[in-house]
Amino acid sequence: MSTEEETRQLWRSCDVVCFDVDSTVCTDEAIDEFAKFLGHGEKVAELTKNAMTGIVSYRVALQQRLNLMRPTRDQLQEFIQVHPPSLTPGINCMLQGADISAAV
Numbered sequence: 429m430s431t432e433e434e435t436r437q438l439w440r441s442c443d444v445v446c447f448d449v450d451s452t453v454c455t456d457e458a459i460d461e462f463a464k465f466l467g468h469g470e471k472v473a474e475l476t477k478n479a480m481t482g483i484v485s486y487r488v489a490l491q492q493r494l495n496l497m498r499p500t501r502d503q504l505q506e507f508i509q510v511h512p513p514s515l516t517p518g519i520n521c522m523l524q525g526a527d528i529s530a531a532v
Contacts, residue, residue, distance in 0.1 A: 455514045459493055465507045466497050 439445055450457045463472030472493045479489030 453516060453519055455516055458513075459490075459497075461511060462499065462504070462507050463493065463497055465511065466499060466503060468497050471496060 447453050450459070457476060460469065460473050460476055463469050475484075475489050475493050475496070478484045479486050484492070
């Protein structure tokens with residue numbers, strides 16, 4: 429059995445499979461793109477980098493970014509319409525082949 433087939437068999441036996449979405453399932457960092465849309469791109473990217481490098485915890489960085497952005501539901505819906513998610517090439521095929529259904 430190939431490594432790919434072994435992986436698919438393993439996934440089929442799991443109850444749950446979790447993914448990091450930003451820059452893994454999707455090709456970009458969604459909060460950074462949303463921040464650009466709201467006019468806070470550079471500062472939010474800096475805060476994201478601080479979290480990614482361990483300068484601050486993810487929780488602290490998320491709170492800092494959301495406090496800066498102050499997004500509304502309407503802004504988020506407009507952003508999604510203007511910038512639909514860009515999935516990493518092959519992700520749909522991988523999920524379909526593993527019989528995994530997405531839950532959001």
